[in-house]
Amino acid sequence: MFRFNSQKSPLNAVTQWMVLCALLCAKLGYPAQAQPGAAAPKSVAPVATSTVFKVVAPDFKTSPLTGMTRRHWQDAARYLLTGAFSYVRTLDDPLIFPKQPGRSYPHNNNDAGQVRTAKFEGLCRTLFIAMPLLKEDPSLTINGIKIGDYYRHQIGQLLDPASPTYIRLRPKEEGQSQTLVEFGGLAVSLFAAPEILWDPLSKAQKDALAATMLSYGDGPTVPSNWRFFNIFVLSFFKSRGYAINEPLLDEYLKLCLEAYRGAGWYSDNGAYDYYSMWAFQVYGTLWSQFYGQKYSPQYAQQFTAHLTDARDNYPYMFSRNGEMIMWGRSMSYRFGSVAPFPLMGLNPAPGTNFGWLRRISSGAMLQFLQNPAMMQDQVPTLGFYGPYEPVVQAYNCRGSVYWMGKAFLGLLVPANSPFWTATENEGPWAKELKPGTVANRFQPGSNILLTDYPNSGAAEIRARCNTRVAGQADPYRANENYNRLSYNSAFPWQADGPNGEVAMNYVFQDKAQKWHALNLYTFRRFENDVYYRDAVPEADSTLRLRLADIPLPNGILRVDQVTGGPAGTPLRLGHYALPAGQGPVRRQTRKVKGYTVHLLDNGTYQLALVPLRGWESVQVYDTKGLHPASAESAVINASGTLAAPSARPALYATLLLWKKSGTTWTDAELLPVTKLAYPGPTTSVQVQFADGSKRSVDFK
Secondary structure, three states, X not given: OOOOOOOOOOOOHHHHXXXXXXXXXXXXXXXXXXXXXXXXXXXXXXXXXXXXXXOOOOOOOOOOOOOXXXXXXXXXXXXXXXXXXXXXXXXXXXXXXXXXXXXXXXXXXXXXXXXXXXXXXXXXXXXHHHHHHHHHOOOOEEOOEEHHHHHHHHHHHOOOOOOOOOOOOOOOOOOOOHHHHHHHHHXXXXXXXXXXXXXXXXXXXXXXXXXXXXXXXXXXXXXXXXHHHHHHHHHHHHHOOOOXXXXXXXXXXXXXXXXXXXXXEEOEOOEXXXXXXXXXXXXXXXXXXXXXXXXXXXXXXXXHHHHHHHHOOHHHHOOOOOOOOOOOOOHHHHHHHHOHHHHOOOOOOOOOOHHHHHHHXXXXXXXXXXXXXXXXXXXXXXEOOOEOHHHOOOOOOHHHHHXXXXXXXXHHOOOOOHHHHOOOOOHHHOOOOOOOOOEEEEEOOOOEEEEEEOOOOEEEEEOOOEOOOXXXXXXXXXXXXXXXXXXXXXXXXXXXXOOOOOOOOEEEEOOOOOEEEOOEEEEEEEEOOEEEEEEXXXXXXXXXXXEEEEEEOOEEEEEEEEEOOOOOOEEEEEEEEEEOOOOOOEEEEEEEOOEEEEEEEOOOEEEEEEEEEOOXXXXXXXXXXXXXXXXXXXXXXXXXXXXXXXXXXXXXXEEEEEEEOOOOOOHHHHOOEEEEEOOOOOOOEEEEEOOOOEEEEOOO
């Protein structure tokens, strides 16, 4: 579904005339354009900048928790642009950055199509950051470059056949491509700042740009959030008086709205991830603001209502400090995840706690901008914090990371909006979410479970994964991005190790001694605070699990049944992984009422695994190169062996616990379960807790 343009198709006669006119206007000086044949240097040494963003003169009156106000968001935008424009010396220099080794493109610097597409990504995605600044300061200058002049010049270069960044008309036989994605992003910026990016263009340039962009916008797409790229291209040019394919526009709007599943979540071609938020919610809101309220108010009203739905659910997916959960593909886009929050300030709904939404948004931004590993070569890495190959998809190039710039689209929200003026606060974490409890928020429709842990301030998610690896060139919808049993803001997911080391999933070993993780889950129900799923490993569909997750104040009780599979098959269950801190991860074992408890401590968090039933042994594995936050890490795994078939499924019960470092675990914390009964012949499990409460785990 990701294709690069060959750029070999000739222009038709009309477009050739348009481009020649545009070039003539350029030579006459309105506006500035590159001369035919002008090419950017192959490499430009970057100007050194600070590797960590600093909040200068924090405002702890308006923002007592982060010190970040609208002005500091602007500072953060300039900080990122300063790094990006350290590669620009003249208006001709493209925004292309050093390739990170690995699967990202361009795979070959001699592949003109891939290099051209990488430059196009760098241009359109950094514009998300620059455009809101230019609206308030059209004379914005960074590293000696007038930013408005630069982007107008580069838009002109897209139309010049002699330019190395030239984009030709889409051939009729060509399918969807990354070019459509970036033109969709460019259309967002054209809509938002026409006085900067559109109005100064000559008539010939406008016509040429319309012809080129519409050839993609009126072309094929992917049945996902990609439809919005077509929608924005078609909508922008219709708003400027150009003839467009209006039935197609209406069809794509209806299909996007039909993908809505409630509680703020859209189905992105069957998947749930941050694309619901940084694509569907952001695009739907901005489209409604720029176009829909005037031309299609019935659709705009629906998109606006869906954003309000997210207000009551999505904020609970961030930690008390605002950290986002590492979950789903495109993790290198990072704090782009907060983009819907400021946009809620465009049409403030009564009862919205904007001080909490800004606290989350600024906290997530600082989570990354103040991590010294994120920036390399003055540019964000492809990873979560630093470079991390397991999180990279083949459609990523180094410039892809600037999708995080969508957060700065929040600067389009007026300064007097309550998003900016409300006093920062912790929302429900302050009083509603009480220590010693756990809070679950189930999302019907998407079947997502959000869990908040007041004791640690962490947030957690359980969501859909039911995609096969076989036949996928890049199986990112079936691997660790989606297939963990749960994802937690305090514990970024760790990649599976070659020797069966696993974090927060089950793995099974086949006859060839290869380990396979669960990736085919079927949601069953959420009942009495128990989240039920069935699962099978793709490699052996005869091996089946019935899973029950019970979130507790300090972690998770797992009560799982296993049936089928060859007798003697090794299996493991992993806890979350801990990255090494200032030194190696410390380990310890304790005996608590007959149970052997395995403990890890990295100076920030402690983990504990208590095997209650079914497991034969527990091991701690030291791992290297698997964790996104450290070169070295450790993970606790419980191990067992499948028994011969019996009348009832084998039961595996496990406590996966955590708390912050600095305090000693009490016996009561390590063993909150006092009794676990699995009476025959039923398949239900009765759990009694130390606080006197009881829970029935009923595998219907």
